[in-house]
Amino acid sequence: MAEQNAQSNRSELKLSPERTLSAAQDALVRQITAFCEHHGRDSQAVFVLHGEAGTGKSLVLNKAFTAIQQAARVGDPASPLAGTRNVFLVNHPEMIKLYRNISEKSDVLRKKDYERPTTFINHMDKTGQRADIVFVDEAHLLLSRADRYNRFTQDNQLREIIRLSHVVVLVFDPGQVLKFKSYWNDSQLAQILGPVPHEVHTLKEQFRVRAEPDMLAWITAFRHRTLRPLPAKQDFDFRIYDDAAVMYRDIQDRNARYGLSRMLATYDYPYTLNGQDHFIHEGAFRLRWDRARPEQRLPWAERPDTIDEVGSVYTVQGFDLNYVGLILGPSVMYDPHTARIVIDPARYEDSAAFAGRGHLHDPDAIKEQIMLNAVNVLMTRGTRGLYVYASNPALRHALAALRRD
Structure with a gap:
């Protein structure tokens, strides 16, 4: 129980409104609040926050939402935010658990403030209401087409959220898109925002992966199919393995010593x-793969028992771990003739990710991009260390050669 509480507190601290922000993050919170005050009575307005994984987007978003709810519920009655009806949308079942747990420790937040996008859209349509301010975490996970399985019958969730709100504040990172039915890119976002008053801001400083620039560059290059020389030895613990069982034993050791260390794998x-x-x-x-347990209060990354499981990109997206043991499955390959990473969608077991290609212009290229996005998400979970094992023999040999060099 002590380990469980420590891990839960660690994750909740990451997004807690009480956490101290960097100067850039604090400035963004003030800008978001001012934007909401200025546009609160407009028909529509959107504030977009860009940033790659680990730049603190969700923390900024929850901090700003807390400030808005403070003004709405217990602030100055003369404030333009007083009495506003606001909601925070999260299209990730593990993350919404975390946000609701955090709200229990707040005087101004409520569990009901955090909803799933489809639930919000269908409820507002049914009741004929409009929200004042809607925050959307990881808007790149919103559905970009109808999906009857998820009870969404319209064409695009973001368009519907804008229609049902006066102000929308959203986080958007196209590098974390993981499915055809939620496929987004910058041009699609720009098309929706075109007629709507909006501002766009970007966070650039890396807060999660506590590594030197050469380590961050190595991960970025891998996402672009290139193997760079291994980074210089540094505090961030980066290791290449020839044996996944040995890597798992090391992850178990890190978990025993530091907690929040888990095995992850590509969906192969x-x-x-x-x-x-x-x-x-x-x-x-x-x-075994991670077990689906929606009834669990704690998200997968926070439960002590999950040291005996392997997490997927859907389990850990948005979460921090201390050490990650990553298995790159058979779909992540290497061509020694071109010295390039090769992605094989035929070996990818996540068939749901490629369901409903619809209007996509080049679905084969998008498949590979989605798979590379997933690799990048998995590689950027660890704050202290990343351990890597490759199933593909050619890639395993290439990584071993880098280690020897």
Whole structure:
């Protein structure tokens, strides 16, 4: 129980409104608040916050939302924000658990302030209401087409959210798009925002991965299919493994010493939501995929028992870990003739990610981009260290050669 509480507190601290911000983050919170005050009575207005994984976008968003709710509920009655009806939308089942847990420790936040986008859209349409201010975390996960499975029948969730709100404040990172049905890029966002008054701001400073620039550059290059020389030895612990079982033992050791250390893998191993366990096999390594447990109060990344599981990109997107043991599955390959990373969608087991190609111009290229986005999300979870094992022999040999060099 002590470990569970410590891990939960660590994650909640990451997004807590009480956390101290950097100067750039603090300035953005003030800009968001001023934007909401200025445009609160307008028909529509949108504030867009860009930034790659680990730049603190969600923290800024929740800090600004808390300030807005403070003004709405207990602030100066003369404030333009007083009495406003506001909501925070999260299209990630693990993250919404975290936000609601944080709200329990706040005097101005409520669990009901945090909703799923489809729930919000359908409720507001049914009741004929409009919200004053809507915050959207990870708007790149919003549906960009109808999806009857998720009870969304309109064409685009962001367009509907804008229609049902006076002001929208959203976080957007196209580098974290993971599915066809929520496929976004900058031009699509610009098209929706075109007729709407809006501001765009970007966070650039990396807060999650506590590494030197050469380490960050290595991860970025991998996402662009290139293997750079290994970074110089530094406090951030980066290791290449020939054996996934050895890597797992090291992750168990890091977890025992520091907590929040987990095994992750690309979605290259069979996994079905049928209530049964499904296992990842790599040589002597055998460990089950993460179990779907929506009834759990704590998100997967925070539960002590998940040291005995392998997490997917859907399990950990948006979360911090201390150390990550990452298995790059068979879909992530290497061509020694071109010295380039090769992505093979045929080996990707996440068939739901590629469902409903619809109007996509080049679905094959988008498949590969989605898979590279997932690799980047997985590589940027660890704050203290990243350990990597490659299933593909050519990639494993190439990484081993970098280690020897």
